[in-house]
Amino acid sequence: MANTKLRFRFREPTVDTNQPxxxxxxxxxxxxxxxxxxxxxxxxxxxxxxGELVQAYAKDAPYVSIxxxxxxxFRLSYIFINTSAGIKEPKDLEGxxxxxxxxxxxxGVWARGAxxxxxxxxxxxxxxxxxxxxxxxxxxxxxxxLPKGSNLDALLVSGELDAVIQPDVLDSVARRDPRxxxxxxxxxxxxxxxxxxxxxxxxxxxxTFRQEYVAQHxxxxxxxxxxxxxxxxxxxxxxxxxxxxxxxISWASAAMxxxxxxxxxxxxxxxVADNARVLEALTQFALQxxxxxxxxxxxxxxxxxxxxxxxxx
Numbered sequence: 001m002a003n004t005k006l007r008f009r010f011r012e013p014t015v016d017t018n019q020p021x022x023x024x025x026x027x028x029x030x031x032x033x034x035x036x037x038x039x040x041x042x043x044x045x046x047x048x049x050x051g052e053l054v055q056a057y058a059k060d061a062p063y064v065s066i067x068x069x070x071x072x073x074f075r076l077s078y079i080f081i082n083t084s085a086g087i088k089e090p091k092d093l094e095g096x097x098x099x100x101x102x103x104x105x106x107x108g109v110w111a112r113g114a115x116x117x118x119x120x121x122x123x124x125x126x127x128x129x130x131x132x133x134x135x136x137x138x139x140x141x142x143x144x145x146l147p148k149g150s151n152l153d154a155l156l157v158s159g160e161l162d163a164v165i166q167p168d169v170l171d172s173v174a175r176r177d178p179r180x181x182x183x184x185x186x187x188x189x190x191x192x193x194x195x196x197x198x199x200x201x202x203x204x205x206x207x208t209f210r211q212e213y214v215a216q217h218x219x220x221x222x223x224x225x226x227x228x229x230x231x232x233x234x235x236x237x238x239x240x241x242x243x244x245x246x247x248x249i250s251w252a253s254a255a256m257x258x259x260x261x262x263x264x265x266x267x268x269x270x271x272v273a274d275n276a277r278v279l280e281a282l283t284q285f286a287l288q289x290x291x292x293x294x295x296x297x298x299x300x301x302x303x304x305x306x307x308x309x310x311x312x313x
Contacts, residue, residue: 051106102132113285138290
C-alpha cells in the first residue's frame with residue numbers, strides 16, 4: 001500500500017530538531033513527507049509559533065497540535081537596550097520606549113511574561129511601539145505603530161528606541177556596537193536562575209495539524225509525534241557526540257552535560273505532562289497580555305488526545 005502524502009510547512013527546516021525529518025533521515029511511518037518552506041504554502045501540518053497558536057485557539061480555529069516542540073529558547077537574553085537610556089535593571093524599562101515586532105510574537109509574549117511576573121515590571125507603564133499592527137490596546141496596554149519599514153535595530157542604535165524585544169539577536173549586538181547591549185549582561189546566569197526558580201523552559205513552536213487532515217488520517221498525529229521524538233534524539237546524539245564535521249563548538253558535549261545537570265536528563269520532552277508548567281505559564285501570560293479575548297485557555301484542549309496519551313518523553 002502506498003504511503004499517504006503529508007505536506008509539512010517548516011518555519012525552520014534546518015533547526016537541529018527539525019532537520020532529521022526535513023532531510024529524510026527520519027521517516028514517518030505510513031507517510032511521505034513533502035517539505036514546504038514558502039510561508040504562504042497550503043499545508044497539512046506546520047510548526048506553529050505558540051504566540052500565534054494561542055490566539056487561534058482562543059477563536060476556536062480548526063487546528064489540533066501534537067506535543068512536539070522543536071524550537072525552545074529562554075527569552076531574557078533577547079531584551080536589548082540602548083546603553084545611554086539609563087536602563088540598569090528590568091524595572092527601569094517603565095517609562096521607556098520599547099520596540100517589538102508584534103504584540104503576539106512568541107518571543108515577546110515570553111519576555112513580557114517574565115518581566116511582569118518575575119521582575120514585577122508594570123507593562124502599562126512602558127510605551128510600546130510595533131512594526132506590525134496587532135490588537136488595539138490589549139489588556140489596556142497602549143501600543144503605537146511605527147512607520148512602515150522601520151528597522152528596530154537602527155532605531156535602538158540611534159536612541160529613538162530605548163529597548164527592543166526581538167526573537168533574534170540584533171545585528172548591532174552581534175557586532176558589539178557600544179551603543180547597544182543585552183539588558184542582562186550575564187544573561188546565561190540570569191536565565192539559569194530564572195529556570196531554577198520557575199521551572200519554565202519557554203516553548204516557541206508547537207507542531208500543528210489542520211483538523212480536516214486529521215479527520216481523514218486519524219493516525220497521522222501519533223505517527224508524526226513518534227517521528228519527532230526520533231528526530232530529537234538524532235539531533236541530541238549529534239551534539240553530544242561533538243561531531244567536528246557538523247559542529248564548530250569544541251565543548252558542545254560539555255555544554256549539553258551542564259544543561260542536563262541543571263534541567264534534568266530529559267529536559268526537552270515531547271509530551272504534555274512534562275510540559276505542564278510551561279504550558280500553564282504561556283496560557284497565563286497570553287491572558288494577562290490580552291491575546292486570548294479575556295479567556296484563560298485550557299492547554300490540554302490544544303492537543304490530539306491519542307498523541308497526548310502516547311507513553312514516553
